[in-house]
Amino acid sequence: MIAFKTDVHRCLAASIGAVAVLSAAGCGGKEEAAPEVARHGWGDAAPVVVVERTSGGARFTDEVEPNDEPGQAADLVPPAGIEGTFGTPGDADLFKVAVDRAGGLRAVLDAVPGVDTVVQILDAKGEVVVHGDNGGANVAEGLPNAPVEPGTYYVKVVEFVKKKPKAGDAEAAGKAARAPAPYRLTVTYAEPPGIGEEREPNGNPEDALPLAPGGSVEGYIGWRRDNDWWSVDPASMLSLEALDIDIASPKQVKLTVRVLDAKGNTVLVREARGRGQDLAVRGWKASGLHRILLSGRYSSHDRRYAISTRKRALEGDDEVEPNDAAGTANPLAVETGALDGKRSAHATVGDQDWFALPVGSASVGYNIDVSPSPGLDVDAAVVRADGTAIRESANAASGATEKLLSVPVGAGERLYLRVTPRPRGASAAADAVYTVRWSTTAYTTAPPPAPPAP
Ligand SMILES: [Ca+2]
Ligand SMILES: [Ca+2]
Ligand SMILES: [Ca+2]
Ligand SMILES: [Ca+2]
Numbered sequence: 057m058i059a060f061k062t063d064v065h066r067c068l069a070a071s072i073g074a075v076a077v078l079s080a081a082g083c084g085g086k087e088e089a090a091p092e093v094a095r096h097g098w099g100d101a102a103p104v105v106v107v108e109r110t111s112g113g114a115r116f117t118d119e120v121e122p123n124d125e126p127g128q129a130a131d132l133v134p135p136a137g138i139e140g141t142f143g144t145p146g147d148a149d150l151f152k153v154a155v156d157r158a159g160g161l162r163a164v165l166d167a168v169p170g171v172d173t174v175v176q177i178l179d180a181k182g183e184v185v186v187h188g189d190n191g192g193a194n195v196a197e198g199l200p201n202a203p204v205e206p207g208t209y210y211v212k213v214v215e216f217v218k219k220k221p222k223a224g225d226a227e228a229a230g231k232a233a234r235a236p237a238p239y240r241l242t243v244t245y246a247e248p249p250g251i252g253e254e255r256e257p258n259g260n261p262e263d264a265l266p267l268a269p270g271g272s273v274e275g276y277i278g279w280r281r282d283n284d285w286w287s288v289d290p291a292s293m294l295s296l297e298a299l300d301i302d303i304a305s306p307k308q309v310k311l312t313v314r315v316l317d318a319k320g321n322t323v324l325v326r327e328a329r330g331r332g333q334d335l336a337v338r339g340w341k342a343s344g345l346h347r348i349l350l351s352g353r354y355s356s357h358d359r360r361y362a363i364s365t366r367k368r369a370l371e372g373d374d375e376v377e378p379n380d381a382a383g384t385a386n387p388l389a390v391e392t393g394a395l396d397g398k399r400s401a402h403a404t405v406g407d408q409d410w411f412a413l414p415v416g417s418a419s420v421g422y423n424i425d426v427s428p429s430p431g432l433d434v435d436a437a438v439v440r441a442d443g444t445a446i447r448e449s450a451n452a453a454s455g456a457t458e459k460l461l462s463v464p465v466g467a468g469e470r471l472y473l474r475v476t477p478r479p480r481g482a483s484a485a486a487d488a489v490y491t492v493r494w495s496t497t498a499y500t501t502a503p504p505p506a507p508p509a510p
Pocket of ligand 1: 122123147
């Protein structure tokens with residue numbers, strides 16, 4: 057039987073089996089290129105006639121069912137495209153790729169109206185190598201640079217359905233039914249990475265690619281649980297220099313960045329509060345090799361993140377990161393024995409700063425002011441090493457100074473000033489700063505003065 061059809065996307069017929077599909081004029085084809093008719097034998101299936109169209113160097117062919125299992129998958133030679141159809145809800149379509157080089161495979165499934173889709177790359181055994189699921193219905197899915205070696209792989213596109221109706225359950229099948237949904241899939245080899253671009257696989261610390269202090273790199277959070285490792289060796293930095301790190305986020309991804317020391321201990325974490333939020337670390341200073349692990353919720357096949365770093369000469373009272381816990385606290389007093397002083401610090405997304413109050417041989421009181429830049433809202437507290445607060449100040453107004461007055465510190469007692477940016481407004485800005493001013497006063501355990509009436 058020969059079925060004559062033009063554009064499967066407009067003149068869709070559900071009868072694409074092991075039958076022929078031939079292009080003809082008259083139904084508003086979306087590809088203007090003159091179709092070329094070829095005869096293909098796909099696996100053990102009967103030979104079929106397919107219409108070949110081209111777009112951007114990729115040749116498009118029509119999907120042929122059944123193709124839900126690796127053994128049924130039609131061959132696909134990149135660069136190539138498929139025009140297919142999600143037939144029954146939860147339909148899976150597999151295409152077999154004989155990869156001829158080590159590098160990256162790129163697969164992009166255009167947005168399908170009303171259908172939530174997933175794209176995967178499977179290895180020769182049918183195991184999932186990477187899983188792309190960035191969003192719900194009407195969202196393009198893709199994998200920018202799935203790591204491959206020469207050999208057999210499968211590209212799998214599937215409609216995500218919460219619960220596939222059981223075979224024979226006519227009622228459930230009726231509820232889940234929808235019109236056949238055409239789709240367009242493109243599979244190409246990714247461009248080889250240039251200098252400063254990630255090279256997959258880089259999902260393990262030993263695969264970390266170098267990020268030179270003062271340099272920049274780019275990469276994709278390209279699929280679910282894509283972890284990208286970078287290594288930073290601060291050996292080339294001067295003793296008074298620290299690194300400012302900016303991470304520009306793709307708008308689809310909710311990023312997390314971790315800095316780990318050579319032993320694999322996490323020394324610093326910054327987590328975006330939503331998709332597309334940029335991250336920053338200010339004044340990072342370390343000795344020895346460290347690694348940066350970038351990961352994210354959701355992914356992007358078409359937009360890269362960028363990590364850029366800049367060396368900065370520290371002033372004497374500048375904060376040094378990491379200082380997000382008691383164990384890494386900066387000293388509150390820059391000069392030993394001082395009775396008052398000042399510190400300057402940055403408050404970036406997900407940041408917390410700890411400053412250790414001097415341990416004295418006599419009991420003393422502390423007055424501490426924390427003054428944020430306009431638009432920044434911080435909370436300040438004097439706390440023990442375990443985080444329990446001795447005194448807190450949480451003025452809700454942005455840019456308002458937090459005051460901690462006559463905080464008693466006993467002889468030999470170790471306490472900390474903890475500054476936490478509030479998760480709102482300009483607290484997120486990479487250049488939000490605050491100043492800490494402190495002085496000593498008489499030791500008293502009397503309750504602090506009552507706050508002014510609102
Ligand atoms: Ca199928
Ligand atoms: Ca990646
Ligand atoms: Ca800070
Ligand atoms: Ca900090």
